[in-house]
Amino acid sequence: MSVSVIISTLYKRPREFKECLESIIEQTVHPTEIIILNGSFDGSWENVKEEFDDIFKKMRDAGIAVKHITSLGASLPHARNTGAKLGKGEILLFLDDDVVLERDYIKNLLKVYEEHPNAMGVQGFITNRVSGNNPLIRFGFLKFIWWLLQRGYYEVDEHRQLVSLFEVLPYRLTRTINRESFSGTNMSYRKEVFKSLEFDERLKRYAIGEDKDFSYRLHKLFPGSLYQTPHARLVHQEAPAGRLPSKQFETMKQVYHLYLFYKLFEQNARNKTVYVLGRIGDLLLHSILFMTSGFKKEKALKVTYMIEAMWLALSNRNRIKKGEVNFWTREMQKIT
Known part of the structure; x- marks a missing residue:
């Protein structure tokens, strides 16, 4: 099963992005290609071009085709749609530019598609997202208040998309579960999904919520088709550069x-x-x-x-x- 990795970047956090690309090179199962949508418009790319050219060469040497597409100032949904049209893989994997994948991330992601033929989308597990010391995990009363106010809270092996636009999130996964929506940090879909759906380009720039919107619409079309596995693990560095004030x-x-x-x-x-x-x-x-x-x-x-x-x-x-x-x-x- 072939994989196209799609990353939109402004090149404002080059250290984190280099670590992301290095983690892709080190995968036990390589993607067929990586499509990088360059949305920088303030000279960020020009400042790091030389060092990234070296990384791109390293990826090609590893057998990974690299497509570097300039899309100055494009919104995140537009960049994702562009990547989806260009991607040749059976599976399209969208990543943030500040994530670091464990070595068997892609291997374990593909395993879910093989084990669940109905899967239209699969997401990995961010290992540093929620601390076990979080008050919403430790104190049942706080969890009750957050449930009452529909602010979202944490569970084991459970995800639900709330009408309030918040979520019930799994702080720990012991098995592969169904989800109702995905986080845009790491989400993969079958290529065929994009014959009937696309990201909403009314949402501009950083486009808060574009990931929930797309994945929840897919969930409504194909209930039970979105999965999250605890075995495709990654770290989200949440670099502050490139984020909105x-x-x-x-x-x-x-x-x-x-x-x-x-x-x-x-x-x-x-x-x-x-x-x-x-x-x-x-x-x-x-x-x-x-x-x-x-x-x-x-x-x-x-x-x-x-x-x-x-x-x-x-x-x-x-x-x-x-x-x-x-x-x-x-x-x-x-x-x-």
């Missing part, structure tokens, strides 16, 4: 999440209540973090940005419902 992030998050709520879920009283509870729960969480941090300024700004962004989304709910989701880039300037 806090104010932009919060605004995009609130606007795009409301858009996805309208797009993905039935608009009834129960679902609307759940969505609102999720926003309250998220705001409560960060308010608690602010108060327990010694009232640090950055925590206060986080809460302030959340409130402003929620109000902006609520005030523009009718246009968001219609798919007008990028007005916030102009509106945000008015409240800055």
Whole structure:
């Protein structure tokens, strides 16, 4: 079963990206090709071109074809769609540029497709995502509150996509499980999926939620076809470079999440209540973090940005419902 690896990058975190590519070279089962969508627009690529040319040569020497596509300033969904069209593999594996794969990641990913013929998508397990000391794992009362507020919480061997756009996430996997949506850090799909689905290019730039949107739509088309295996393991380094500033992030998050709520879920009283509870729960969480941090300024700004962004989304709910989701880039300037 052939694999095409697709990575969109701005070359803003070259150290992490090099480690990602090295981990692909070291795989026990190599992909047929790697497609790199270069979205840099500020000279980031030119600054590291020479050292990456060496890595690309190393990949070709290992028998991995390298396609380096320039797509200046393209959104993440556009880059993913471009990669899906170019990919020749039976399986298309989308990776963030700051992940590091364990040596048998691809081998164990493919094993799930072989064992589950109905699988349309398979995801690996991020080993450093959740600490066992997380309060939502250690204290049942907190978990109950988060369940009540639909903020999302952690379980063993379970995943659910909540109407609030948060999730019930597995902090530990002991077996291969079904999922209802995927994280974009590492997600693979059969090539045939893209005959009927594509990533939503209304979501621009960093495109918060594009991964949930695509995978949840696939889940609704083919229930029970998305899997996560504990044996395809990786580390997500979560490099801060290349990520949106806090104010932009919060605004995009609130606007795009409301858009996805309208797009993905039935608009009834129960679902609307759940969505609102999720926003309250998220705001409560960060308010608690602010108060327990010694009232640090950055925590206060986080809460302030959340409130402003929620109000902006609520005030523009009718246009968001219609798919007008990028007005916030102009509106945000008015409240800055």
